[in-house]
Amino acid sequence: MRVKSLFIISLLLGLLVIPTRAQEFGYPINGEGWYFIKISVDETTDLRDQTWQVNAVRVNGARVRDWLVFQNGQESYDRLIDGRRPFELKVRYSWVGGEEYNFLIDLVNPKSGKKVEVKAAAQAPAALKGYWDPAWRNYLALSIAEEHGYRRENYPLQATIGVLSRYFHRPEEIRVVKVEKKGKDVLYTEIPCQVYNIVKWEDQALLQSEEIDEKTGRPITRYHPTTTFSLCFLASLKPYEKATYLVFYNNPSAPAPQVSTDLQVKGEGLGKTIENSFYRVVLDEKSGMITEIIEKTTHLKLEHKLETNGAVHWNPGTYSPPHPWSHASDWENPTFTEITGPVFYALTRCAPLPHLQDVLVSIDYFFFAHTPFILMESTLLVKKDLFVKALRNGEVVFNKEVFDQAAYATVKGKTRTIDFSRTRRHPEHVVTLRPDTPWIAFFSQKKKVAFASLFLEFGTTNIYGGEASCQQPYIYIQHGPWYYISRAFVYSFGSNNQSRMLPVKKGSLYLEKTAWIPFSFKKKKHLGSYLNKYYQMLKYPLAVKEIMETYPESPEGWLVPLLTEPFDEGVKKALKGRKKK
Secondary structure (H helix, E strand, O other), rough: EOOOOOOOOOOOOEEEEEOEEEEEEEEEOOOOOEEEEEEOOOOOOOHHOEEEEEEEEEEEOEEEEEEEEEOOOOOOOEEEOOOOEEEEEEEEEEEEOOOOOEEEEEEEEOOOOOOEEEEEEOOOOOOEOOOOOOOOOOEEEEEOOOOOOEEEEEEEEEEEEEEEEEHHHHHHHHHHEEEEEOOOOOOEEEOEEEEEEEEEOOOHHHHHOEEEEEOOOEEOOOOOOEEEEEEEEEEEOOOEEEEEEEEEEOOOOOOOOOOOOOEEEEEOOOEEEEEEEEEEEEEEEOOOOOEEEEEOOOOOEEEOOOOOOOOEEEEEEOOOOOOEEHHHHHOOOOEEEEEEEEEEEEEEEEEOOOOEEEEEEEEEEEEOOOOOOOEEEEEEEEEOEEEEEEEEEEEEEEHHHHHHHEEEEEOOOOOOEEEHHHOOOOOOEEEEEOOOOOOOEEEEOOOOEEEEEEEEEEEEOOOOOOOOOOOEEEEEEOOOEEEEEEEEEOOHHHHOOOOOOOOEEEEEEEEEEEEEEEEEEEEEEEOHHHHHHHHHHHHOOOOEEEEEEEOOOOOOOOOOOOEEEEEEEOOOOOOOOOOOO
């Protein structure tokens, strides 16, 4: 809409009322991070053939901190414009349909210092909704991009966000909303989310310290009380889709959100039972390891329970004689923490392996609502030089009541199957596979049930430098009184020369990230397509970019960092340094 006005030039006030057009009232959709108003300022002889810099923008009397300048179809990164040509502004503003917005744009001539103000007005179309809900005074955007060409269905998206504490009141006020185009307007969909790990920083010694800028004489504001929180929600995107999920906050009177979930957690201590629409999992009451899985379509129980603790999940573990073989499943009451909510349940344990106090292991389990997979992340750190016959990870063990075949994916995407009635038997390996094998599944064609390990990530390093101790890592399958999968890092005991004792250097660190899926299938040929879908979805993360407003109290420009620690050497102008006597 063209706003017609008279050209009024006041030499005292430097005010220009210039014809402007409101080009667009925009939404944060398809990866865009702002509600915005885009206006075009027409060329005028009043700016003459001079260069101007856009110095400040006010909307309805309030200064706006976030805006972009465009001229000749390109962004002006230094905000300079040629006064002989039209230019455009894109201004972040939480507009509402039907409302009028008055702009005051400050221009300054970099050479002469002359200042002028450009006045403009624009009205949002009444047919547009605009900002989601003004009761939430602030928002930030998570711009999500699917760049690998794979469909994402209920992909667990976790983000950690820091906001100034005066804008955050309690976790119940947080809302996640997906914004999508619908006709000429948008569709808002509130997404269930879980807020956790809330931490507030307000170090009074730093907050109350005074520092003056030597050039301007003005106080330097380095810090504000900051609240950081993590949130998790399930995102769904089509291949190559860009989407915007808004995180709304700063509504102290917001009611607790009403979330419908299929995730249930029961039990005390480590012995939890976790279930959703796809599975029920029972954890061992002493170790917290998975000991029983019920696949809900077939109602079949998948378990081990043949030896020692009988867990399904055994490792990380080592065999370092004269100590007995030691697995994480042998833990008794390890230190643990939990996160419980409507989107996921997480269990974290960290403790030395039994009998090996210098081998520290951590294991995280993540169980999500509305998803068939379970995520496991583990680390094993060797704190002292060690000799071993085995150092392994990623082991899951089942008795032979249900499964009679196995399948695995090659790195070229082919699916290979194994009939356990025609394989090598323990102690020989059924098969040894590359350490980057995408996935392995145990299954039964007759019973139409399977359990898969999707090997998403593994890594080795040494925290003191150099490499972790490894000996030709590989993944293997075993067939004995049971079936099991394991990843070998150092493993003479699984070779034809089992008496060798092999070194593991102090500081060696081993990491693993795996997804487990118990599932039912109709035809064997569907195994590969089903597991490849989830492997690709979980292996290749979504691109996530946080787009946050500039708070009014944030410092102007770049805040020069502190590059030296206070010390007593008497260096000239050192921060709080003492003079030598």
